[in-house]
Amino acid sequence: MRRPFTRSLTGALALTAAVAVLPLAASGPAAADGVVIGGQTVKVTDSPWAVAVASRDRFGGMRAGQFCGGVVVAPTKVVTAAHCLGRDVLGVPLDEVRDLKVVAGRGELRGTGGREIAVRRTWVNPSYEPLSNSGDLAVLTLSAALPEEYVIRLAPADGGLTDPGTAATVYGWGDTTGGGAYASSLRSAKVRVLSDEACTRAYPGNVDGTYLPATMLCAGDPEGGHDACQGDSGGPLVARGRLIGLVSWGSGCGQAESPGVYTRISALARALEGQL
Known part of the structure; x- marks a missing residue:
């Protein structure tokens, strides 16, 4: 299986440090309005x-x-x-x-x-x-x-914050179009947590990746157009003021049938305890 497309930038071109780097991947069109994918500029003082x-x-x-x-x-x-x-x-x-x-x-x-x-x-x-x-x-x-x-406080495992349909917000400075247009201002986009069943259908273990609900959750927009993208990796997915996920990977950006996949914070709380 091919490794899923992560949502960080690659340092392969960073030897020419004054030049903007390219995304790891931006496969397929993305329905975007120029902010994260389908979002808006936010004040860092609010987040x-x-x-x-x-x-x-x-x-x-x-x-x-x-x-x-x-x-x-x-x-x-x-x-x-x-x-x-x-x-x-x-x-x-x-x-x-x-x-x-x-x-x-x-x-x-x-x-x-x-x-x-x-x-x-x-x-x-x-x-x-x-x-x-x-x-x-x-x-x-x-x-x-x-x-x-x-x-920011971490989401508890039993708080219902990762239930399907939960409204959440993803933040980052990444690609705003799916084509390499990186933001210089912090952006956010509204998404909804999707069911494990929907995420498994999107990523059943083919070339686009494998969804593993034990350590992952996914979120997006059933109509497409709202998502994280390259350069957003590691950024927060927040629901009701709690951290529920970190941007991890996906196939393309902002596509209805390919939601963003996030590290499930509650699943790794024990591993984090020893580091905080």
Whole structure:
């Protein structure tokens, strides 16, 4: 089986650091209106837990080096997707990235507000399986603490926040069209959590990927047009003020029959406990 399309940027072209990088994949048309996929610009002050994971050394300075999203879950802890820290994305082994940072409190990546904080330590979920993207979770430990009000609470396993039909919002700085038009301002899009049955029908184990409900959930728009896309990986999926998922993978962007797949936070709560 081919590996599903992750939603990070690739560092393969980052050796020419002043040039914007290309998406890993943008297969098929995307119904989009120019914000995330089918969303809107949001104020970072309203969602301070949404942060950019960045490296100018690998991805250039045009958008502060952003290549993935992240979420503040403790003053010195940010969760992101495990695949964001892999060589396929970074272009080099993680230990060769000299300036891995988190950009917090800055909605406009080309601006100067907020803070850029170096990552002191990384942890990748030992159960992460790169081929399927099961358990797609990593934790970044920051070299300085963020304010407590930046922290978002995790969704409990029994809170009903991942029930089918639940309204949720995905955030990121990624591709806004499915064709490589990357946002410089933080965006959000409204989606709904879909049933495991619907997600399995979309990704039954063919070339588009395999949906594994034990560690994944999916969300989208039955009509298409609202979704995360390349560059959004590791960013938050939020329902009723709680973090329920991290952008992980999908087939294309904004397509009705190919919803976005997210790391299911409640399924990995135990693994996270030892890192927070």
